[in-house]
Amino acid sequence: MKKLLAFPLLAVALALGACGKPAADDSRLVVAATAVPHAEILQVVKPILAKEGVTLEVRVFNDYVQPNDQLVQKQVDVNYFQTEPYLDAYNRDRKTGLVTIVGVHIEPFGAYSHRYKSLADLPDGADVVIPNDPSNNSRALLLLDKAGVIKLKDPSNALSTQRDIIENPRHLKFRELDSAMLPRVLDQVDLALINTNYALDAGLNPTRDALAIESSDSPYVNFLVGRPDNRDDPRVQKLAKALTGPEVKAFIAQKYKGAVLPAF
Numbered sequence: 159m160k161k162l163l164a165f166p167l168l169a170v171a172l173a174l175g176a177c178g179k180p181a182a183d184d185s186r187l188v189v190a191a192t193a194v195p196h197a198e199i200l201q202v203v204k205p206i207l208a209k210e211g212v213t214l215e216v217r218v219f220n221d222y223v224q225p226n227d228q229l230v231q232k233q234v235d236v237n238y239f240q241t242e243p244y245l246d247a248y249n250r251d252r253k254t255g256l257v258t259i260v261g262v263h264i265e266p267f268g269a270y271s272h273r274y275k276s277l278a279d280l281p282d283g284a285d286v287v288i289p290n291d292p293s294n295n296s297r298a299l300l301l302l303d304k305a306g307v308i309k310l311k312d313p314s315n316a317l318s319t320q321r322d323i324i325e326n327p328r329h330l331k332f333r334e335l336d337s338a339m340l341p342r343v344l345d346q347v348d349l350a351l352i353n354t355n356y357a358l359d360a361g362l363n364p365t366r367d368a369l370a371i372e373s374s375d376s377p378y379v380n381f382l383v384g385r386p387d388n389r390d391d392p393r394v395q396k397l398a399k400a401l402t403g404p405e406v407k408a409f410i411a412q413k414y415k416g417a418v419l420p421a422f
Contacts, residue, residue, distance in 0.1 A: 190225035190237040203400035244293035261379035265354030268368030284348035290334035298351035
């Protein structure tokens with residue numbers, strides 16, 4: 159009797175298990191992004207992809223780590239938030255192999271202050287906060303070097319650190335914080351070097367409010383990023399094409415008015 163019951167019970171269990179697991183949706187493409195401007199730009203391409211049979215799902219994050227972690231873990235299909243130097247540092251530190259798919263836009267990096275109207279007004283020993291991740295940390299120092307506030311040993315070194323500062327005539331005191339925290343402490347410091355996505359999200363206007371800002375030929379392009387196993391997926395390629403289409407270029411120009419620039 160036990161043997162006769164065993165197979166039916168097993169069959170029921172398998173059937174219930176199958177019902178609890180959603181079927182794969184070949185039309186769905188899940189992308190991780192930060193809120194501004196990435197998620198806003200992705201909203202522009204949603205209807206474009208829908209016409210091509212791709213349902214775009216955007217998951218918004220407020221940090222720079224989880225979008226890559228979740229891509230590696232295959233919790234999302236692609237992400238859109240980072241520059242190539244940042245990705246290179248992540249791959250090196252985590253021993254991962256995420257890949258760039260297409261460059262979409264540039265966010266000129268800026269220096270901001272609520273206490274002073276120009277970098278020349280910074281006092282001796284000013285309190286300066288910069289991002290703590292390697293790529294954006296270097297980017298902040300390179301901007302200050304170009305503005306003449308400090309001098310680096312090699313301004314062409316995209317991975318310069320505080321150890322590479324050879325002249326600091328105003329004895330600036332640097333502190334490193336998570337990039338997302340920088341706008342929140344702007345009232346508490348003399349100067350903050352802030353990524354444009356977080357600056358925009360905090361209501362800052364980079365072209366108006368930044369005391370120093372990268373030029374339009376900045377090499378820090380924001381990329382759509384995927385994995386080697388899915389970079390050629392037709393859905394991913396459709397997203398890449400839409401992100402570099404005329405609709406996105408027009409939206410960037412109209413919405414951000416120079417604070418974000420198309421890279422295509």
